[in-house]
Amino acid sequence: MEFHILDTLPVLREIIVEGHFETGAIVISLVSLGILILWQNTRLKECNCLPGALVVVIMGVLLNDLFSYWHPDWVLSGGENGHLVHLPESIVAGGFQGFLGELRLPDWPAFLDPEIYIIALTIGLVASVETLLSVEVVDKLDPHKRSTPLNLELLAQGAANVLAGLLGALPITAVIVRSSANVNAGGQTRMSAFIHGVLLFLAVAFMAGILNLIPLASLAAILLMVGYKLARPALFRLMYAGGWNPFVPFVVTILAVLITDLLTGIAIGTAVGIFYTIRANFRRSIQVEREGEAYLVRLNKDVSFLNKAILSEALNQIPQGSRVIIYGSRADFIDLDIQEIIREFQVRAYKNDMELEVRGVQPADARG
Known part of the structure; x- marks a missing residue:
């Protein structure tokens, strides 16, 4: 299920305009956030045997149970559209047998439906992008600073x-919430991820009734804290300090993901990033340095016809009577249009009493 920030507008309207909100959910979320903040900023975070997220989940279940004695109106209800975790009733009532009953064999005739392949390609792309993003973050969280083999992942x-898919289950992907919880709990090897999967299996197969008592407000608080850690204000300040080239694609990607979806947002952000990268390379291809009345014009990397306007503008800003050096030894390629501009500038320099020296450009091209 994709999340769009626009999908929250009807919910916000219900809360703000109609005053429809769940007091119990608000109380549980605030208490959960308070516990997580306390856990993060005190010596409690050193206690790896009892993660703060687990304490939040247990506290949420206890609070919701206590509401039935203190404020019955605050009690959060379950069900498919409720405010608690919802696992199928067949698993809750039937235990492990009910869990096995939820498994489904593939619908083999569906392989002849072309739409299946479009959906599969979309899911594959989204899952791969999400996994690669999660891997990049987890590698940064890893205290040993190891690099995950992306192809193997x-x-x-x-x-x-x-x-x-053969068992009728949902597609899986790496998720930063579980991965960061694994790192924070002291996980060091691949065995920690395997044990994590086994524990999830045992919890769903044998503890579905207990899982259905967990308030979604507690899980939302955990997600909020994880999101804050990954996107702290300091990160925005760092990106802004790096200039517009990294900052604009960074902000555009965030907004595009929130307004559209993950795959579309990443595609838009990538396109904007490519634009700013090309733009930066154009500007770096030609550098002008000034010392008094002397100007040094450097031609770096490949200088193509796309840099023609930048070079013309730079040369036109040099005043009469100046000493100019055009240095092209660092350039691997100099387009004919660029060479033509240099030849034209040579003529103009002679008429404007400029002292011009051209280095690193073939004499025949530079002097005509």
């Missing part, structure tokens, strides 16, 4: 998704 995810 995607290969393992693809194999797991094939197996999940």
Whole structure:
């Protein structure tokens, strides 16, 4: 299910205009945030045996139970559209047998439906992008600063998704919430991820009734804290300090993901990033340095016809009577249009009493 920030507008209207909100959910979310902040900023965070997120979940269940004695109107209800975790009733009532009953064999005739392949390609792209983003963040969180083999990660995810599809399960992907929880709990090897999966399996298969008591408000508070850690204000200040080239694609990507979806947002952000990268390379291809009445015009990397306007503007701003050096030894390629501009500038320099020296450009091209 994709999340769009526009989808929240009807909910916000209900809360603000109609005054429709769940007091119990607000209380639980505020208490949960308070516990997480306390856990993060005190010595409690050193207690790896009892993660703050687990304390939040337990506290949320206890608070919702206490509401039935203190404020019955605050009690959060379950069900498909309720405010608690909702696992199918067949698993809750039937236990492990009910869990096995939820498994479905593939619908083999569906392989002849072309729409299936479009959906599969979309899911594959979205899952791969989400996994790669999560891997990049987890590598930064890793205290040993190891690098995850991306090809192996995607290969393992693809194999797991094939197996999940054969069992009628949802596609899987790396998720930063569980991954960061694994790192914060002291996980060091791949075995921690395997044990994590086994615990999830056992919890759903044998503890579905207990899981259905967990308030979504507690889980939302955990997500808020994880999101804040990954996008602190200091990160925005750091990106802004780096200039417009990294900052604009960064902000555009965030807004595009929130307004559209993950895949579209990443595509828009990538396109904007490519534009600013090309723009920066154009500007770096030609540099002008001034010392008194002397000007040094450097031609760096490949100088193509796309840099023609930048070079013309730079040369036109040099006043009469100046000493100018055009240095092209660092350039691997100088387009004919650029050479033509240099030849034209040579003529203009002679008429304007400029002292011009051209280095690193072939004499025949530079002097005509």
